[in-house]
Amino acid sequence: MLASQRKDYLLHVLQTQGQIVAKDVSNELRLSEDTIRRDLRELAAAGRLQRVHGGALPASPAVADFAGRQQIASDAKVAIGRAAAKMIQRGQVAILDGGTTTLQIARQLPHDLRATIITHSPTIAVALVEHPSIEVILLGGRLFKHSVVTVGAAAMEAVARIRADLYFMGVTGIHPKAGLSTGDLEEAHMKRALMASAAETHVLASAEKIGAASPYVICPLADVDGIVADAAIPKKTLADYRKLGLSVVQA
Amino acid sequence: MLASQRKDYLLHVLQTQGQIVAKDVSNELRLSEDTIRRDLRELAAAGRLQRVHGGALPASPAVADFAGRQQIASDAKVAIGRAAAKMIQRGQVAILDGGTTTLQIARQLPHDLRATIITHSPTIAVALVEHPSIEVILLGGRLFKHSVVTVGAAAMEAVARIRADLYFMGVTGIHPKAGLSTGDLEEAHMKRALMASAAETHVLASAEKIGAASPYVICPLADVDGIVADAAIPKKTLADYRKLGLSVVQA
DNA sequence: GGCTATCGTGCAAAAACGTGCAGAGTCAAG
């Protein structure tokens, strides 16, 4: 492995996992920790990351707020992202919702995959600049800063003009009775519109969302086609979803 | 094996494997490493690949490009950004072009300024998340990865529906005869459309752009209303612009 | 306050590098 590839790898790890543990990387790559530490030092000098005891953290102070949440890119989210990324086939058109979990999907997409990604999240659009063979369509509109996605009438209109194979939806609550829900009314509308524009909708479910309900309901659980579930979710719960006719993929 | 065949082979390896290890290739082709190194050096000089210790990697212009440029936030760009940011008054609607200089404007906007920023750059949209009192409108469309801005028919249509007070335009060339120019045709169209949607257009001029001309012409210099100029630009040049009727702000 | 993991530095071996040079081959002019 070439030295510059190693640095790319380190930055990739940082991006997908939100942190670097020097020891882990040295084990994975079968290199001495000294070498990894040297690389980290150089990357830190170049301002590409922030060096800390034991490893490194993302530098980017500008996006600190969003990145703050991003850093809790728990293993679960990474795994869900990887599982969902695998579901996108060559040539397909997929919609990625805003949110930290969907951002993981974008980052885990194979670098040589030829596909089209439609998104209303500028963050995801920027992340996909790294993927040369992916066509990116950004849906415009008013920026809702809390979630960093576009919403509103303009965004709704843009959605109406597209038609996708897949839609990966992020939510804040998945409840057997209350269905799928989120924290903002505009966002709920947007999610419904995106769902209507896609042939198949899959919900991304990390464990902490199961059984929770947020103020604004998107739709009943049965309205979506599938669920991409965290490994920590009990088999029994997943069986309930299957009974509703949902396809279940466990990360 | 002819030298040119060898170079084709090297580029083929690079394309299929994503990397070249000089030693491996020299073994495969039964040639000395010196020869391979020489070839790599020449291909690197021609910009066909990126030379690294031990071999070579793809040149990847799009990625390295923007990331590279982003770090060169020279003092000049910061100063231009600050000067331009001051021109935006409370309550106004301003269009920010894509590019590293306009990104500086976004970063330098006062945190308590109430205004609306319209942009086709997801990078700028994300940067403005930090500014709670700024309303952000993101223009959607196909993402042009080289500059990280949206372009195309959808973007043009979105532009047609807006009307702004100010437009800050980034360019790559400012030439007395050739006018304002940029490196991509779609972008040139987009800039013209944005100009048409704004009451006033100001060009951001850092010193290295003066006297330069890029392939795609946007418009004659006299079509814009003002110029925000780098401190390094000679007074005489600025006087010429004033003669054309442009308002000149020096950072 | 003590313990352990991590860190930085100096050092040496190995790998990769650039440069100069010589031999082999090519080509065109004479």
Add this chain to the structure above:
DNA sequence: CTTGACTCTGCACGTTTTTGCACGATAGCC
């Protein structure tokens, strides 16, 4: 056909870069 200029390739040599190890210093945790 011969000669000289030129290019290409491999080798030798000294230089630079990279890497792993040893050692003492330091930071974080209990």
